[in-house]
Amino acid sequence: MTATVAHQDVHASLSGVTRIYPAAAGTQAVHALGPVDLDLKRGEFFAVVGPSGCGKSTLLEVLAGLQQPTAGTVTFEGRSVTGEVPDGIGVVFQEDASFPWLTVWDNAAFGLRRNGVAAAEIRRRVDDALAFMGLTEFARAYPAQLSGGMRQRVCISRTLVLQPRLILLDEPFGALDAQTRLLMGDEVLRLWRRTGATILLITHALDEAAMLSDRIGAMSARPGRFLDIVVTGWPRERDSTIVSEAAFGEITGRLWDNLRGESMKSLGYSGMAAE
Amino acid sequence: MSRVGWIRIVVLVIAIGLLELCCRLGLIDHRVVIPPSQMADALVRLLISGQANDQIVRTFGIVVVAALISVVAGFALGVVIHALPRVRQALDPFFATYYAVPIFIFYPVMIVIFGLSVIPIVLMGVATAIVAMIIATLNGLDRVPRVLSKVARVHRMGTIATALLLKLPAAAPHLFTGGKLAVSYAFIGVIASEFILAPAGLGRVISDAYTDFNNRQMYALMLLLIIVATVVNMLLHVVDQRWAERRGIAKP
Numbered sequence: 001m002t003a004t005v006a007h008q009d010v011h012a013s014l015s016g017v018t019r020i021y022p023a024a025a026g027t028q029a030v031h032a033l034g035p036v037d038l039d040l041k042r043g044e045f046f047a048v049v050g051p052s053g054c055g056k057s058t059l060l061e062v063l064a065g066l067q068q069p070t071a072g073t074v075t076f077e078g079r080s081v082t083g084e085v086p087d088g089i090g091v092v093f094q095e096d097a098s099f100p101w102l103t104v105w106d107n108a109a110f111g112l113r114r115n116g117v118a119a120a121e122i123r124r125r126v127d128d129a130l131a132f133m134g135l136t137e138f139a140r141a142y143p144a145q146l147s148g149g150m151r152q153r154v155c156i157s158r159t160l161v162l163q164p165r166l167i168l169l170d171e172p173f174g175a176l177d178a179q180t181r182l183l184m185g186d187e188v189l190r191l192w193r194r195t196g197a198t199i200l201l202i203t204h205a206l207d208e209a210a211m212l213s214d215r216i217g218a219m220s221a222r223p224g225r226f227l228d229i230v231v232t233g234w235p236r237e238r239d240s241t242i243v244s245e246a247a248f249g250e251i252t253g254r255l256w257d258n259l260r261g262e263s264m265k266s267l268g269y270s271g272m273a274a275e
Numbered sequence: 276m277s278r279v280g281w282i283r284i285v286v287l288v289i290a291i292g293l294l295e296l297c298c299r300l301g302l303i304d305h306r307v308v309i310p311p312s313q314m315a316d317a318l319v320r321l322l323i324s325g326q327a328n329d330q331i332v333r334t335f336g337i338v339v340v341a342a343l344i345s346v347v348a349g350f351a352l353g354v355v356i357h358a359l360p361r362v363r364q365a366l367d368p369f370f371a372t373y374y375a376v377p378i379f380i381f382y383p384v385m386i387v388i389f390g391l392s393v394i395p396i397v398l399m400g401v402a403t404a405i406v407a408m409i410i411a412t413l414n415g416l417d418r419v420p421r422v423l424s425k426v427a428r429v430h431r432m433g434t435i436a437t438a439l440l441l442k443l444p445a446a447a448p449h450l451f452t453g454g455k456l457a458v459s460y461a462f463i464g465v466i467a468s469e470f471i472l473a474p475a476g477l478g479r480v481i482s483d484a485y486t487d488f489n490n491r492q493m494y495a496l497m498l499l500l501i502i503v504a505t506v507v508n509m510l511l512h513v514v515d516q517r518w519a520e521r522r523g524i525a526k527p
Contacts, residue, residue, distance in 0.1 A: 066428055084431060091429045095422040100522040101444040111430050114440075142521050 010075075011042040011198045012063060012166055017072035018223075019058050031223040033058045035072060038217065038226070040166070040198050045189075047201040047209035049255060050219030051263040056202045057094075059224065060170050063200065064091050076166060090164030090197075094171040098143040098154045104130065105139040108157040115162075122161075129157040132194070133187065149173075149180045153187070160191065167191075169201045173208065181205070182240045185212050189239060206259070210251040211243055218258040221265040228258045309490050317495035327480060327496065334465060334477040335503070337393060341400025342461040346454045349405045353412025353453075363413070370413075373406045382468055396468045396476070403464030404457040411453020415446030448518060455511045462504050 018034035033055035040046055048056050061067040063074055065085040074081040076089060085091070099107050108129055112122045130136050133153045143151050152172055159167060169188070173181040185208060192199050203209050209216045216230040232251055234242060242248055276284075291311050297303045298310035309317075321327050356363050381402070385395035419442050427437040443450075469478025477496055484493035 061425075064429070066425055085429050089429075091425070093422050093425060095420060097420070097422045097426050099441070099444065101447065114430055114432070114436075144522050 009041045010039045011044075012040045012076045012200075013074070014038045014059070014063060014069075015073045015075075017059075017062055017069045017074060019055065019062055019067065020070040033062070033222075033224045034069075036225060040200060041214075043196055043198055044214045045192055045199045045201070045212055047203055047213035047216045048219060049203060049206055049209045049216060049259065050224055051221050051259060051265070051267075052204065054219045054222050054262070055224030056204075056219060057170050059219075060091075060168050060200065060202050064089055064168050066091075088165040089168065090159035090162055090166070091168045092152070092155050092159050092170065092172045094174045096143070096148070096151050096155075096175075098151045098158075100143050103140050103142055104135055104146070104154050104157075107143065107154050108135075108161055110158055111162045125161045125163075126157075129160045132160070132191070133157045149176050149184060152176070152184065156188075156191070160195070163195070164197055166198045166200070167195075169199065169203075171202050171204065174204070181208060182211075182243070186239045188212060193236060206252045206255045207243065207248075210248055210255065211238075211240060216251070216255060218255055219262075221262040227262070228254070230254055306488070306490070309494055311498075313491065314494040314498045317491040318498050321492065321495050322499075327477070330475060330477050330480050331499070333393075333475055334469065337396055337400060337476070338458075338461050338465045341397050341465055342404060342454075342458045344397070344401050345404035345408050345457040345461055348401070349408025349453065349457060350412050350450065352405075353409045353416070356409065357413055357416045370406060370410055378402050379467060379471065382471060386472065391472065391474055396465055396473060399468040400461040400464035404460035407456035407460055408453040411449050411456065412446070415449030415453070416442065418449065419445040448515075448522065451511075451515055451518065455508070455515060458507060458511065459504070462500075462507075466500060 014036050016035045016037060018036075019032050021030040021032055023029040036059060038046075038059075048059060050056050058067065062069050063076075063081070065074070065081045065083065068083060076086050079086065099110065102110065105126060108126045109122050112125060117125075127136070127139075130139055133156060135150065135153055135157060138146060138150065143154060146154070152175075156172070172188075173184050176184060188199070188201075189212060191197075201209065201212060210232065213232055214234065216232065217226045218228045218230065219225065220227050230251060233247070294303075294308070295310045295312060298305060298308060356366060379399070382395060382399055385398050389395045389398070423441045423445055424437065427441050432440065465476075466478045469476035470482050471478075473479045477500060481493055481496050481500075484490075484496070
């Protein structure tokens with residue numbers, strides 16, 4: 001199964017990408033991913049779901065340029081991605097990546113200062129991003145004074161101010177409770193609509209993928225390959241209320257049909273999967 | 276001040292008061308311990324007379340030098356050892372047992388090599404303090420979240436920028452704890468060395484006063500050392516505490 005689109009719409013793509021982690025002392029080589037083909041359309045919201053350890057995060061890191069593929073090619077805006085994160089790509093990680101020694105405001109300004117952006121422009125962009133993420137009144141707070149969800153919003157703000165054209169989200173709400181995740185999903189949808197960026201979301205939560213995405217790639221157990229590409233057909237103006245629509249249940253049902261056996265495989269329940 | 280702070284002060288005042296009372300009532304022989312009020316009086320007079328100023332400057336100067344060398348060199352060695360996992364594996368057992376070895380047994384060797392001067396005392400201060408800093412640096416660098424390295428790559432930061440702007444601040448609480456320990460250990464190393472054998476310094480003066488049954492001078496200088504060591508540690512503790520609170524790291 002490949003997830004390709006018409007060439008002129010392609011924003012980023014993986015072509016025949018495979019990632020094998022070489023054998024280290026006492027361990028065997030691990031074939032983590034692929035071969036995988038994926039074309040991300042400019043401005044779309046694409047989610048990747050799959051069982052634990054299927055190579056979802058590896059796929060994201062290869063696309064970001066954080067890892068080199070063992071085989072295949074990766075392109076972003078027509079240019080090959082090799083060994084460095086290209087300008088225009090922003091990444092939000094599952095782990096809390098806020099800087100505890102900086103205030104919320106300074107966290108958000110970090111990348112802009114690194115890039116030598118003028119102070120007035122930094123102020124404008126940071127204030128704007130914090131307002132958008134509902135963090136204005138916490139601008140002088142330190143991450144330790146915030147909840148997990150708010151810290152993740154700080155990390156999103158830090159990415160947002162750099163105005164990325166492709167945003168990669170690696171299970172950013174994985175550590176949050178279900179209600180907070182739904183609300184954070186709404187925020188990401190607002191961010192997506194406002195920035196017009198392409199978003200690739202890695203998640204293990206089928207409901208999250210079904211609620212947020214235009215297309216969802218369901219991956220097999222390791223080595224991860226796309227088993228199915230589900231087109232949700234949601235309108236661009238949407239929010240978490242769509243979870244009560246009948247189509248939402250159909251989408252999550254289809255995803256689960258694809259993934260149930262794979263998840264069991266990844267957990268070692270091969271006998272049950274066959275039943 | 277917090278309730279705990281007040282309790283701490285009350286306990287201290289009661290302890291000093293009890294000691295004062297026991298000395299005044301003759302429950303403790305004045306040839307053994309003089310009342311705390313007399314210790315304070317003797318210290319004030321000693322400081323006003325300027326008699327011990329040279330020794331005070333000398334000893335605290337050596338402590339500062341030993342602590343600085345320990346912090347800087349300990350941090351540098353910690354960074355290098357952290358970058359070389361095999362070297363670290365080889366050295367780990369030494370670090371684990373370092374403070375179980377009475378390192379003062381090496382003091383005579385240092386005197387033989389460097390003579391009866393400041394150098395062996397500085398070296399003893401450094402030898403006592405540096406490993407605490409190395410261990411704190413290793414701990415700090417171990418605890419830098421891996422995700423920060425990925426963030427650095429996303430921001431296209433080089434090795435030096437990553438180390439200075441992300442890893443160093445992330446490890447800073449542990450480094451500060453190491454620095455705090457290094458200062459305390461440097462105090463111990465320097466004073467103890469001077470006490471054992473030195474041409475001058477507070478340790479030497481305390482030792483002489485002890486030999487001469489000069490209780491007023493001995494206790495005055497002991498009080499001075501206790502006050503200075505406590506104040507320095509309290510100041511560092513307050514900074515550490517404020518830093519920890521800001522970062523959400525609970526420290527008792």
